[in-house]
Each structure stands twice: as C-alpha cells, then as structure tokens.
Amino acid sequence: MDILKELQPIFQDVFDDETLVITDETTAADIEDWDSLAQIRLVVAIEKQFGIKFAFGELQNTSNVGEMIKLIQKKRG
Amino acid sequence: MENSLQILKEELLRTFGAATSERTPRQTSVLKAFADMDKELAIIMERYIYIAQKNGDTIPFMAESYAFFLDETEKEERYFYSEGHYRYSKLEEVFHSVYDDEVYMKKYMTGLAVSLLLWPQHKRFFVFFRTFLQTHGKSKGAYLEVGAGHGVFCLEAIRAGGFSRYDVVDLSEASLDLTKKMTAEFVDTHDIRFIHSDFLNFARKEQYDAISIGEVLEHVETPQMFLDKSRRLLKDDGRLYLSTCVNAPEIDHIYLFRKIQEVEDLFASAGLGIDEKLYVPYKNTTIERSERQKLPINVAYILKKI
Numbered sequence: 579m580d581i582l583k584e585l586q587p588i589f590q591d592v593f594d595d596e597t598l599v600i601t602d603e604t605t606a607a608d609i610e611d612w613d614s615l616a617q618i619r620l621v622v623a624i625e626k627q628f629g630i631k632f633a634f635g636e637l638q639n640t641s642n643v644g645e646m647i648k649l650i651q652k653k654r655g
Numbered sequence: 656m657e658n659s660l661q662i663l664k665e666e667l668l669r670t671f672g673a674a675t676s677e678r679t680p681r682q683t684s685v686l687k688a689f690a691d692m693d694k695e696l697a698i699i700m701e702r703y704i705y706i707a708q709k710n711g712d713t714i715p716f717m718a719e720s721y722a723f724f725l726d727e728t729e730k731e732e733r734y735f736y737s738e739g740h741y742r743y744s745k746l747e748e749v750f751h752s753v754y755d756d757e758v759y760m761k762k763y764m765t766g767l768a769v770s771l772l773l774w775p776q777h778k779r780f781f782v783f784f785r786t787f788l789q790t791h792g793k794s795k796g797a798y799l800e801v802g803a804g805h806g807v808f809c810l811e812a813i814r815a816g817g818f819s820r821y822d823v824v825d826l827s828e829a830s831l832d833l834t835k836k837m838t839a840e841f842v843d844t845h846d847i848r849f850i851h852s853d854f855l856n857f858a859r860k861e862q863y864d865a866i867s868i869g870e871v872l873e874h875v876e877t878p879q880m881f882l883d884k885s886r887r888l889l890k891d892d893g894r895l896y897l898s899t900c901v902n903a904p905e906i907d908h909i910y911l912f913r914k915i916q917e918v919e920d921l922f923a924s925a926g927l928g929i930d931e932k933l934y935v936p937y938k939n940t941t942i943e944r945s946e947r948q949k950l951p952i953n954v955a956y957i958l959k960k961i
Contacts, residue, residue, distance in 0.1 A: 594944055622736040
C-alpha cells in the first residue's frame with residue numbers, strides 16, 4: 579500500500595472527518611483544525627502505523643503531506 | 656507599567672519568528688489573544704509583570720519562558736498520546752524531576768503565568784471566577800485559597816471579593832512569596848495569612864464563606880481527600896470555586912481525569928453539589944469529541960454542601 583493511502587485514515591481519525599481527502603500538496607493551511615496539538619497526534623499515529631520514530635520537531639518542519647511522505651520513506655529505509 | 660503588555664506582545668512576536676509578512680502559527684495566536692483580551696485580566700497581568708520586573712525578571716525572559724512552557728507542554732502531549740497516561744503519577748516523582756529544579760521551575764511558572772493572558776480558555780475561567788467573587792463575596796466573610804500559584808487569582812479575590820479575612824495555603828514557598836509581593840503592592844488589605852503547608856496537613860478549626868481551589872486537583876495524588884477536607888472547611892451556606900482539567904498533560908499533572916464525569920463523581924462522594932459549571936472543550940470541538948479523542952477539556956465549578 580502506498581504511504582498516502584495509509585495516511586488517509588490517520589488524517590480522517592485525527593481530524594474526526596470521514597470525508598477528508600489528503601493529497602501530496604495538502605498543507606496545514608488547508609485544514610482548519612491543523613494546529614500544534616493535531617500535529618502531535620499525527621506524529622504519534624504515524625509513528626505507530628509505520629513503526630518509526632521522529633525527533634522532536636522533525637515532522638513539524640515538513641511543509642506539506644508530500645514532504646511528510648518523503649520523510650517517512652527515508653525513516654523506513 | 657502602562658506599556659508593559661505592549662512590550663510583552665512585541666517580544667513574544669519576536670520570539671516566535673522573523674518579522675516577515677507570513678506569520679508563524681504561534682505569532683498568529685499571540686495576535687489573536689491580544690486582540691481578544693479581557694480588560695480586567697489585562698490590568699491584573701500588568702501588575703504581575705510589574706512585580707516580576709521588580710523581582711529582576713525582564714520581559715524578554717517572560718517571552719522566552721512562555722516559549723519554553725509551550726515546548727514543554729508539547730513534549731508532554733506527545734508522551735500522553737503515545738503512552739495513554741501522564742508521565743508521572745506520584746508527587747515524589749515530580750518533586751525529584753521538576754519542583755526541586757529551581758531554574759526549570761522559574762521558567763515554567765513564568766511561562767504558565769503568561770499563558771493565563773494568552774490562552775482563551777483561561778480568560779473564560781478568569782471571568783467565571785470573578786463572577787463567583789462578585790456573587791459570593793462577603794464584607795465580613797472569610798476566604799481561603801488553596802494553591803496560590805502565581806498569585807493572580809488571589810489578587811483578584813481580594814480586589815473583587817471584598818472579604819474581611821484571607822488565608823492562602825500553598826506547598827510552594829516561592830508561590831507564597833510571589834503572592835505576598837503581589838498583594839502587598841496592590842491591595843490595601845492587612846488581614847491576609849500566608850500558610851506554607853500541604854493542604855491536607857493544614858489545621859484550622861474555623862470554616863470559610865468561600866474557598867478557591869483553582870487548577871490544583873490534577874497536581875495531587877488523592878483529589879478525593881482534598882475535596883473531603885474542603886467540604887469540612889466550608890460553611891453550610893459557603894461556596895467553593897474549583898477548576899481542573901481533563902486529558903491535559905503537563906509535566907506536573909499527576910492525576911489524570913479522562914472524563915468530566917470522573918471529576919463530578921468525586922464531588923458527589925465528598926458531599927458537594929454543583930451550583931454552577933463551565934465546560935470548555937478543546938477549540939472548535941464538542942465535549943463529546945474532546946472526550947472521545949482525549950483532547951484537553953477545562954472545567955470550573957461553583958460547589959455547595961449537600
């Protein structure tokens with residue numbers, strides 16, 4: 579399964595919105611509730627889903643979902 | 656003193672990013688908080704800054720401390736969502752890791768005080784507290800504050816409550832000292848006793864017309880014992896102001912309430928009934944969603960004996 583598809587339900591769960599569809603270009607500015615707490619919940623959920631660990635602030639530095647996916651790919655090796 | 660809030664605002668904006676046309680999320684929050692500020696709270700915060708400056712703290716230090724406080728909060732949120740519980744559950748652990756570290760505590764408490772000004776839920780609680788004082792203040796009454804913290808609520812109690820006597824009990828000497836300085840500077844009340852003690856060991860036979868226990872229950876191992884003792888100290892027609900939080904990780908929060916009902920069950924067990932209440936779910940969410948997704952909820956109550 580590609581990473582974007584795996585991220586889809588994580589985003590829907592964090593933002594409590596079953597209709598939410600993300601793309602590589604999605605940024606925090608596109609989702610009203612995407613604040614620092616949502617970011618932390620995304621980090622924890624992504625770590626659990628992919629069995630990886632982010633350093634503090636590492637995922638926060640990505641500017642859109644596409645960059646997030648690249649970072650996940652890099653972490654998975 | 657008049658411009659201290661403006662200077663703090665500018666210092667916070669500088670701390671949270673470069674002066675570019677695109678604001679960082681933290682800068683946006685600061686601007687919104689200052690635009691929505693409660694006037695009375697602003698007066699109290701100006702006083703807090705004045706006292707802090709007299710104690711040698713600078714406004715840049717306050718801004719830096721607030722940034723530190725936000726970072727520390729995010730660390731605890733990450734721990735909480737990863738592990739499903741707060742980092743510590745025993746007071747001894749928090750003493751060892753946090754309270755005994757003077758440098759850490761100084762920054763943490765300063766940042767916490769600034770958050771009172773900037774976090775929208777704090778403003779709502781401050782207004783609720785003021786209403787409690789205006790409704791239940793008594794010119795010949797006695798007031799007890801448990802947990803003085805940064806002294807801001809105590810100062811408001813004296814300013815708006817109009818009681819004739821005040822007792823302030825806190826486990827932290829630093830908190831009592833700060834509160835003492837705040838009240839000595841700004842209010843003409845001599846009948847205040849500052850008691851350095853664990854509330855559970857606080858021995859008084861007299862009862863109080865009003866008791867305030869703000870943001871304390873989440874810091875103790877046995878909140879039920881706190882409430883039982885509070886009830887014993889409350890006059891039959893007295894009122895107790897209490898605020899706490901649900902699913903709100905901070906380094907020194909050790910008692911985890913997962914649902915609002917868990918808080919209210921403790922009241923019932925202590926023989927306390929709810930006169931008024933204020934629920935503040937996480938921004939843009941409902942109580943139902945906040946509880947289901949373990950998002951922070953702040954709650955405040957005015958309680959009476961039943």
